[in-house]
Amino acid sequence: MEIKEKELHVRAIAGDDEAFLAVMQLHKQSLLRTALAFLRNEDDAIEALQEVTYRAYKKVRTVKEPSYLKTWLIRIMINYCQDQLKLRKRYTVDDSGLETVSAEDISYIELRDALATLSDEEQRLIYLKYFQDSKIKDIAQSENIPESTVKSRLYKTMRTLRSYFEDKGGSDHV
Known part of the structure; x- marks a missing residue:
């Protein structure tokens, strides 16, 4: 800074x-x-x-x-x-109007759906680390938890996401 x-x-x-x-x-x-x-x-x-x-x-x-x-x-x-x-x-209300979507849209939807299966805390950690590029130290400080806890929660959450995608028939997403 x-x-x-x-x-x-x-x-x-x-x-x-x-x-x-x-x-x-x-x-x-x-x-x-x-x-x-x-x-x-x-x-x-x-x-x-x-x-x-x-x-x-x-x-x-x-x-x-x-x-x-x-x-x-x-x-x-x-x-x-x-x-x-x-x-x-x-x-x-569920609107089931189907539209033509690109592969990029499908990947985005799959990622969004996968993230939706996570708890709010897990989503926040993933977002801070991988979407905002926050450092583990900064996440630990903002979440008021030890760095080792952040690392283990991120590891567990990534394992959950991998499992989600493997169950969906692919493992190349995460």
Whole structure:
């Protein structure tokens, strides 16, 4: 993390509104990518960013380590998106309209379905490690668990995903 970025984080945590806005601008793309990965809709992703900005603003003073502010923001986004997906499940009706889909779409759908079989905690770990490229150390800090626990949970989760794909008739996905 650059010195300037860390300084912004420190000022934002201390209550500097301009620094908070600068931090949100700095991490906007990562937060939007996170929302899009979960919600798969640009309008919903923008709405999620607005809600997460509000939630983060209210609680930013609770962040203890400035270097983990980005991870903290992404965790808020993941939790918000997972809540929205749970709400959607309650209110969606199955529409079985079939469309032509590409192999890339099918792979994405298979991956999404596989991830849906995991617990929220497992999904969050996979997302942070493999979609956000977070370091084990950063995940451990944000989840408040030892690094060895993160590693063992990731290993177990990857084994679960491999098993899922092998049961589906292929092992080249994971």
